[in-house]
Amino acid sequence: EILLTQYPSTLSLSPGERATLSCRASQTVRGSLAWYQQRRGQPPRLLIDGASNRASGIPARFSGSGSGTDFTLTISSLEPEDFAVYYCQVRSDSPPPITFGGGTRVEIK
Amino acid sequence: QVQLVESGGGVVQPGRSLRLSCAASGFTFRSFSMHWVRQAPGKGLEWLTFISYDGSDRHYADSVKGRFTVSRDNSKKMLYLQMNSLRPEDTAIYYCAKDGDPYYWYMDVWGKGTALTVSS
Numbered sequence: 280e281i282l283l284t285q286y287p288s289t290l291s292l293s294p295g296e297r298a299t300l301s302c303r304a305s306q307t308v309r310g311s312l313a314w315y316q317q318r319r320g321q322p323p324r325l326l327i328d329g330a331s332n333r334a335s336g337i338p339a340r341f342s343g344s345g346s347g348t349d350f351t352l353t354i355s356s357l358e359p360e361d362f363a364v365y366y367c368q369v370r371s372d373s374p375p376p377i378t379f380g381g382g383t384r385v386e387i388k
Numbered sequence: 389q390v391q392l393v394e395s396g397g398g399v400v401q402p403g404r405s406l407r408l409s410c411a412a413s414g415f416t417f418r419s420f421s422m423h424w425v426r427q428a429p430g431k432g433l434e435w436l437t438f439i440s441y442d443g444s445d446r447h448y449a450d451s452v453k454g455r456f457t458v459s460r461d462n463s464k465k466m467l468y469l470q471m472n473s474l475r476p477e478d479t480a481i482y483y484c485a486k487d488g489d490p491y492y493w494y495m496d497v498w499g500k501g502t503a504l505t506v507s508s
Contacts, residue, residue, distance in 0.1 A: 313494035
């Protein structure tokens, strides 16, 4: 089982600032890491797949990077609508086949 | 447009059963695998189950294995989650999600969810 640890659990920033969110896996990920955004009261939305590929319609200020066990989601300049919770997710060869991280809340400072 | 609409949630007593449904539209449903994911109040996302495009391959989280069963009807473009022996800890919003990649299993389209409360 792959465990995903997201940190920090909460990030307090101002609009226009850069956000750096981390996701660490307990074992090597084979490139299947995805990032999701969940605004309050809404379902999750896919942001990034394959660790670094922006999903359709996702603004360029969102970028993903990393490999192996350490991955990063960067929001280059926070817009008001970006204050939300972000989750990483991975597929594993061993059960359970899918794991989500615990989430990082990006809140307005 | 691509859309998923869940239904069937509500309030149910512990030990009872319930079936959730997910209606798909705007894409070739029979060509895509599907997932169910839930979110307990104030908590994070928990993946529950996967079903392949043709229903031949299914996987479950340990928390629901043996109690929940995923199925699909491609002719009706419907996904189902049969939930038996419900427990208070099953209280959550249940989302169906379309699989975005047959190898990497990320979820590229989500429904708005249906809420389930298990309480006496």
